[in-house]
Amino acid sequence: MSRLVAAPPSSYRVRIAPTADGSGDRVPDLSPREALERWLDKIRVSMAESSVSAYHYQMKLFVEWCEAEGITPIGDLDGWDLESYETYRRSEDLNPPTLNKEMLTLGRFLEYCAKIELVDDSLPEKVDPPAIPRDARADDTMLHPGDAKALLDYYDEDPEQRHSRAHALLSLAWYTGARLGALRGVDLEDYHPEAQYIQFVHRPDEETPLKNGYEGERAVGLTDEVCDVLDTYIVRNRHDKYDEYGRRPLITSQVGRASKNAVRAWMYLATVPCLHSPCPHGNERPTCDYVDYSEASKCPSSRSPHQVRTGSITWHRNRGWPAEELSKKVNSSVRVIEEHYDKPSHIESLEERRRRYTELLDFDDEPEGDSE
Template structure:
């Protein structure tokens, strides 16, 4: 039997992630996989054959290497945080010194830099939605319904993919997000991510039109009917991403800001849609949506319930209102208390 300290970094990384599969969503596991893959490959390139070779100097050298790759400060922070968790696992199985995780430096990132700047802006989102609503050729198409649902609910990619036809209630004007791991769809926060989200009439009309005119009437491998369906059944996560990239092309409702010809632009190919500088992924739409909720004055607790995020996370990462706007939101409701009769 191989002793834990004899594990190569690559084998240890796979063992670590395999042990966490039940508690991580597919997307989170994929993110951790990529981050630790970078570390394992660096170890192999630098003669680190087993985890017993890891020490504070090696970990500091890796951080210096990644910092020299000109990665964003938030990226480096997240990568080192994941590495620290991995080293803590190695401590637990007695593969490394007990205090090695304490030697992993997770660089501090100022709050302003931690916020996610890449998002679908409100101006662009509303212009796109208005275009889809007012143009017969695309009104109620799958891309329209997906974008409008994502923008109105602030849902994650996994939540959008998990929706079934039965989860949309036209009469009550709601959509329900349900954790169904036994049949292939999970929510990021599992049961705690389950919620019913109210929709307004225009969003319901869009989804209803999509169901009647552009939705494939199919079942997935578990006999369920996905709301956002492909010809083969329930789309995989990457397909949902591509649909959103295509839905948010700037040339959908105006001229290309990058001066490409839409008729010959290579980005309009499904495999390259993500490379359009202005297309946005579902997470960018979620970020923009939550910002829009905040900017429109929706109470934090209401927004938190709708999008399944804590109020602190919304404040730190999503509420992009300028400081002056924040001041206005704070003080306006209280001005009547200061009136002098």
């Protein structure tokens, strides 16, 4: 490719020459960086800032590559450029799932560019993300339902740990399938013990946003057992504290609302297996470093909030919850549930098929007219 290398522009503010009536008279020749900033500003209105940041970092490398190749304006991009960029990223020893994700994001960005006529309409279709097997797309690590039951039984039966913060956090996470941010953001007033449900509310201006914004707001029903745990935790073990916005978190630290890192560490500590069984790694609990707050994440068998969520969603599916209904409860699409969270074993899949279809295999129920 014989393009001169162009130095990055000193400013990426979009400048469109006005016409006599003050409007632009044509589609501007935006650079890749200017087009990216315009796209990020657009999607920021409807997406969580964490998602926008992820797109920024994925596309930052593409913009830098375009600048190094002298591709200005963005309308000069063609299919060979996209192929060359993917080849360049492959040479960086990128793992297939990461490369797949980057190319999918590039496709979304170019769809926006095509829509506003910065690039040819056919260009987005020339992005060809590498196909990857399902087992490479998703992390299978989760809190298995059997381990979750053993942990919850332990908390129920141990007089010192029953209704503790760990008991309340794990119970709430397991029975709602909620994300870390949603669990952290719940206020005391969001829990309704009489009606037995909890509300997840998007409060971005007070630093407790939901991943999917206002579309992530929902009410989730709770069982008698979970309500019993929460009720007693609130009375006996919850720190009566406020956050900096005058709100009362449900799951509290000694100073108020915990950080995401603190909630993550609490979950790791709440799920170490030596709470209910002999250590699977040959350690003794009194001398094991993994039972310390700052070290629990290093235990090979402890689980993060995301891994608890994965196990919870799998358990719900195994218990017969339809994916369509579960998607409303855990605020995730059916496709994402089936691809990233629904992790039944081969035996569990067999049992599900047996429940749904095996009863159809009965000669006594043969429809009339099928006896040729």
